[in-house]
Amino acid sequence: MTLIGPPTRAAPGTARTVAASTCPQLRQTVTTRTRTWQPRLRLPGSRGAFPCLRGCARKSLEDDLITHRGGVSSPRHGTVGSMAENTQSTMREELADFLRRRRDALSPEVVGLRGGRRRRAPGLRRDEVARLANMSTNYYERLEQGRGPQPSAAILAGLTRALRLDPDERGYLYRLAGHAAPAEAKPAGFVDPRLLSVMRAMAATSPAFVADDLATVVAQNELHSTLFGRVTGLPGWEGNMFWCWFGSGRWRRAVLNTPAEQEAVGRAYVAYLRVILAQRSYDAAALALIADLRAASAEFTRMWDEHQVSRSYSSSVSVLDARVGRLDFDYAMMVSSQSRQRLHSLHALPGTSTQQRLTELMKAARDGDSHVLTVRG
Numbered sequence: 001m002t003l004i005g006p007p008t009r010a011a012p013g014t015a016r017t018v019a020a021s022t023c024p025q026l027r028q029t030v031t032t033r034t035r036t037w038q039p040r041l042r043l044p045g046s047r048g049a050f051p052c053l054r055g056c057a058r059k060s061l062e063d064d065l066i067t068h069r070g071g072v073s074s075p076r077h078g079t080v081g082s083m084a085e086n087t088q089s090t091m092r093e094e095l096a097d098f099l100r101r102r103r104d105a106l107s108p109e110v111v112g113l114r115g116g117r118r119r120r121a122p123g124l125r126r127d128e129v130a131r132l133a134n135m136s137t138n139y140y141e142r143l144e145q146g147r148g149p150q151p152s153a154a155i156l157a158g159l160t161r162a163l164r165l166d167p168d169e170r171g172y173l174y175r176l177a178g179h180a181a182p183a184e185a186k187p188a189g190f191v192d193p194r195l196l197s198v199m200r201a202m203a204a205t206s207p208a209f210v211a212d213d214l215a216t217v218v219a220q221n222e223l224h225s226t227l228f229g230r231v232t233g234l235p236g237w238e239g240n241m242f243w244c245w246f247g248s249g250r251w252r253r254a255v256l257n258t259p260a261e262q263e264a265v266g267r268a269y270v271a272y273l274r275v276i277l278a279q280r281s282y283d284a285a286a287l288a289l290i291a292d293l294r295a296a297s298a299e300f301t302r303m304w305d306e307h308q309v310s311r312s313y314s315s316s317v318s319v320l321d322a323r324v325g326r327l328d329f330d331y332a333m334m335v336s337s338q339s340r341q342r343l344h345s346l347h348a349l350p351g352t353s354t355q356q357r358l359t360e361l362m363k364a365a366r367d368g369d370s371h372v373l374t375v376r377g
Contacts, residue, residue: 089146095176096146102163103129103144110164132162151177153281180279191219192339199343204362205355207329208345213276214285215241218341223358226365227321228254237292241344242269246297256318256326265317270303271310279340316349323364324357 104123108114111124111132124132130140135158142148151159156177160170171181191210199208199221207224209217209232217231217239225232228244228251237243244251245266255262273290280286293300319327329346336342348354 091176091178092146092148095173096144098173098176099129099140099144099159099163102165102169106163111162129159129162133158153179153182157182180281182281189218190339192336192341195334195336195339195341195343198334199345202345205358206345206347207358208343211241211342211344213280213340213342214289215273215276215342217241222365223362224346226361227319227327237289240289242273242289242293242300243296245269246293246300254319254321256320266299267303267306267308268310268312270300270306271308272312273304274307274309275311317346319346321357321361324361327354327357328352329354 103126104121106124107122108124108128111128113124113128126141126144127137130137133140133155135155139148139155143151153174156174156179159165160173163169165173174181195210196219199210199219202208203221203223206221207227208221209224210219211217216237220230220232231239231244231250233239237247240247241251246269252262255265257265277286277290290304294304315331317329317331319329321327328349330349332345332347334343334345348358
């Protein structure tokens with residue numbers, strides 16, 4: 001690659017300049033103190049392009065070149081591949097350091113081992129962590145040295161137990177290893193207090209419910225239970241959102257949307273269930289739900305086999321209530337980053353009489369007071 005430019009001469013008194021006017025490949029002046037390079041046309045993109053330069057001057061110039069590919073410039077060592085490798089290397093190093101720090105901070109007595117006087121450090125030894133985590137010492141040593149392969153979810157679960165990590169540390173460990181942190185196990189009947197607070201705030205205006213990360217309803221407000229029936233705490237899958245649509249159909253029967261619109265709603269449910277399944281790492285409960293839905297609904301089986309994946313839902317739904325008539329809603333969902341529970345809510349569509357009819361429905365509801373139905377643990 002040839003650079004065209006008039007020969008130039010180094011200014012008197014300029015330190016460490018290399019006059020390159022005689023080189024056919026470089027007709028510029030290179031100042032290694034300021035490390036500047038201003039060609040008139042394009043730059044070579046590889047090393048060895050300047051045989052006329054020697055030593056550190058040549059290396060400095062070649063290292064500072066900005067390579068051009070198809071008119072888009074990339075910074076020094078800034079290719080996509082190298083940046084990805086650098087990121088992976090950094091995460092391996094962070095993972096290794098995190099494991100070392102947690103091992104050093106964990107005393108043997110905490111895990112039921114003897115301290116002894118012969119220990120050179122207060123923490124656990126590598127072989128002890130490996131034994132507690134049910135893995136080989138060699139494999140664990142490679143992780144601490146930043147040389148090991150990407151650990152599996154099972155390996156990370158073993159390290160979590162062995163190092164006595166709290167929920168925040170566990171999530172950090174999984175993310176460093178390139179995995180999504182698993183949801184923390186919650187007691188039966190647990191309802192995320194933040195989502196519950198929001199649901200209570202909209203009790204007088206919007207039907208809403210809270211569901212766990214497998215879409216089983218754990219709390220409803222009165223408007224929702226009045227419209228769709230109480231499903232909180234029902235046995236089996238009867239309280240599951242996907243089952244209420246494809247299995248029992250108890251929610252679907254109240255929906256006025258056209259068959260084509262209901263088809264779109266069903267596809268959105270199935271595509272979102274794919275997301276949930278991956279987030280749960282295809283655990284036994286999620287696989288059992290899929291198997292039961294496939295057995296109960298040919299429609300679900302057909303949509304599931306299409307393997308569509310999406311987080312979005314149908315944005316609107318219309319419901320027929322025998323007491324107040326047609327209700328038109330916009331749909332919204334809020335996800336808790338901590339519990340992974342979700343708040344699903346229906347909001348009166350602007351320009352309709354839905355909100356007025358909801359007010360009438362609230363007056364006709366039991367006791368006239370909004371309340372919350374929750375799972376009893």
